[in-house]
Amino acid sequence: MLKTATAKEMQEIDRVTIEKYGIAGTVLMERAGLAVVSRVNELFFRNTDRRKVVVLAGSGNNGGDGFVIARILHNQGKDVEVYLTTGQENLKGDAKVNYIAAKKFGVKMYPARKFPGSRFPNTVIVDALLGTGLSKDVRAPLSDLIEKAGKLSSPVVSVDIPSGIASDTGQIMGCAVKAQYTVTFGLPKRGHLLYPGADYTGQLFIEDIGFPRK
Numbered sequence: 001m002l003k004t005a006t007a008k009e010m011q012e013i014d015r016v017t018i019e020k021y022g023i024a025g026t027v028l029m030e031r032a033g034l035a036v037v038s039r040v041n042e043l044f045f046r047n048t049d050r051r052k053v054v055v056l057a058g059s060g061n062n063g064g065d066g067f068v069i070a071r072i073l074h075n076q077g078k079d080v081e082v083y084l085t086t087g088q089e090n091l092k093g094d095a096k097v098n099y100i101a102a103k104k105f106g107v108k109m110y111p112a113r114k115f116p117g118s119r120f121p122n123t124v125i126v127d128a129l130l131g132t133g134l135s136k137d138v139r140a141p142l143s144d145l146i147e148k149a150g151k152l153s154s155p156v157v158s159v160d161i162p163s164g165i166a167s168d169t170g171q172i173m174g175c176a177v178k179a180q181y182t183v184t185f186g187l188p189k190r191g192h193l194l195y196p197g198a199d200y201t202g203q204l205f206i207e208d209i210g211f212p213r214k
Contacts, residue, residue: 112142170198
């Protein structure tokens with residue numbers, strides 16, 4: 001029987017990992033980013049380096065994972081762009097730390113409003129907009145960005161869960177990213193397996209990033 005976790009349970013696992021076991025949130029974020037980078041390289045860069053990676057990043061920890069992913073891929077020599085839904089002044093904690101690091105490494109950052117609606121040739125989109133804590137419908141301008149991305153033919157890799165999918169129920173919260181691949185951490189979430197979320201998750205990869213095994 002496959003064990004799953006609710007959003008609240010994952011928040012508690014995060015808290016215990018950081019507070020009881022002493023693994024910093026920045027370490028968990030780095031490991032999550034590395035896990036996604038490994039999958040992106042395996043899926044799309046095994047036989048060629050001639051691809052662009054576009055990271056769509058939100059303001060929370062999911063966006064923080066996106067900054068890590070962008071920095072590592074950039075450092076590997078990939079052509080990477082980040083489209084950010086908020087300004088630096090609204091970033092906090094580990095996400096802000098990794099935003100600053102990505103900027104210092106020279107990652108190209110743009111506001112989400114500049115995300116082009118035209119096709120990106122030979123591009124992989126990394127969806128790091130919204131994580132498992134989503135509790136209300138996605139609205140403009142974020143919904144506009146998701147709809148623009150959905151009209152492209154580029155493959156999408158979602159970080160933890162496709163943005164706009166309710167982690168506990170699999171319901172679409174207004175609109176959602178439809179991913180070809182999703183990389184999640186620790187345990188699968190119910191929304192990955194329940195419909196319609198299962199149709200938006202694509203192929204699911206479950207990565208161990210250092211959470212306690214209990």
